[in-house]
Amino acid sequence: MKIAVFGLGYVGCVGLGCLAQNGHYVTGVDVNDDKIRLINNGVPTIIEKDIDTIIRNQWRTGKISATNDFRKAVLDTDAAFICVGTPSLPTGQLDLQYVFETARQIGEALRDKNGFYVVAIRSTVMPGTNNKVGEIITGESGKLISKDFAIVSNPEFLREGSAVEDFYNPAITVLGSDSDRALNLMEEIYKGINAPVVRTDTKAAEFIKYVNNAFHALKISFSNEIGNICKTMEIDSFSVMELFKMDYRLNISKAYFNPGMAYGGSCLPKDLKGLVTIAHDRYVQTPLIEAIGRSNEVQKERVFEMVYKRNATRIGIFGLAFKKGTDDLRYSPSVDLTERLLGKGYELKIYDRNVSLAFLTGANKRFLNEHLPHITNLLVDDLKELVRDSEIIVLTHKPEQSDYEVLSCFKGTVIDLVRINPEKLKGVDIEGLSW
DSSP states (O other): OOOEOOOOSSHHHHHHHHHHHOOOOOEEOOOOOOOHHHHHHTTTSOOOOOOHHHHHHHHHHHHHEESSSHHHHTTTEEEEEEEOOOBBBBTOOBOOOHHHHHHHHHHHHHHHHHHOOEEEEOOOOTTTTTHHHHHHHHHHHHOOBBEEEEEEEOOOOOEEEEEEEHHHOSSEEEEEEEEEHHHHHHHHHTTSSSOOEEEEOOOHHHHHHHHHHHHHHHHHHHHHHHHHHHHHHHOOHHHHHHHHHOOTTTTTSTTSSSSSSSSOOHHHHHHHHHHHHHHHHOOOOOHHHHHHHHHHHHHHHHHHHHHHHHOEEEEEEOOOSSTOOOOOOOOOOHHHHHHOOHHTTTTEEEEEETTGGOOHHHHHHHHHHHHHHHGGTTOSHHHHHHHHSSEEEEEEEEOHHHHHHHHOOOOOOOSSOOOOOOOGGGGSSSEEEEE
């Protein structure tokens, strides 16, 4: 296939060489004459492991070239990859002027081109850029999106120092577009890449790069703060983190990576507070770890605001324990929510099949008596009663199949904190917490 790569910086140069090595004929497009000269002499524009050999070999076979003639590059190719820079503005937003200028150039060239054309956005962009690029190309070319051309969001996940390895062996290849024809062509381009291709909506494809890199930064900062605490206690921080990394069930896993209600229970709040205290007592600054508790409180506040804005007075709470399948109420975010709603004068009813006052003992019972002394008047044994007497039901636990049959009769609003399948409650007004 013939491909144009707009932007011969880090992402563009690696893409140019690797796509050519996979059998495609690739034309690099740039405004910098020095970069064009380098590529046309078989020399990469960056310093990166293995890319010099790849560029040299593919130049010798005639599969790569470079030009500043964007019109010819588009007219001679089947697809274009936008790999131009998107630097940060002082406001923290991205400067997308180079992306939009590239879109304008592609649109101008497409006026005179017949056949279907695909534009893949590899640059890191803000969600919504895909649509904007489509509008610009439509305006410049007079062509119809999805009929004459299509835009695919295809974020790159290249690390400096291992970019070639990352190009050929990514965790996933993400493709976001409304056009199946364009997605099929992109899958053909990436044939031979050692990674599953995941099709998704364009905004998710545009946003995932931010999520990935924020989490990578989070991991580094977390490890550093743990290391700083360890040093003050004469603990080998590398030994601690090696132990941490051995847990593939919870620590290095998919566990806990679903947006939803705040955490609670007898372990996480207590141990987090203990760790913060250890650091504080040793005069170690841990802004990241200290912020975790505040973030958790913000999520609880978000739930309360969702209830508050509805101007209802009768609220049902489905699930009181800190998680489904237990009767542990200690530091349950549902208890916090209930306590606050009561303090604001709401009428409440609570349904939790695992919570029975007759069987509560010890610390669990003491916690409930301290926070909800009038709980006897709030708990109901029959879900139908909760449905009948509530204007809003807050789902803090996932319902059982039999519960859906009762909930489907509800005429009010369900505030969903657990991401239920809306198909199971067709016709019911549902608002999700983070979706």
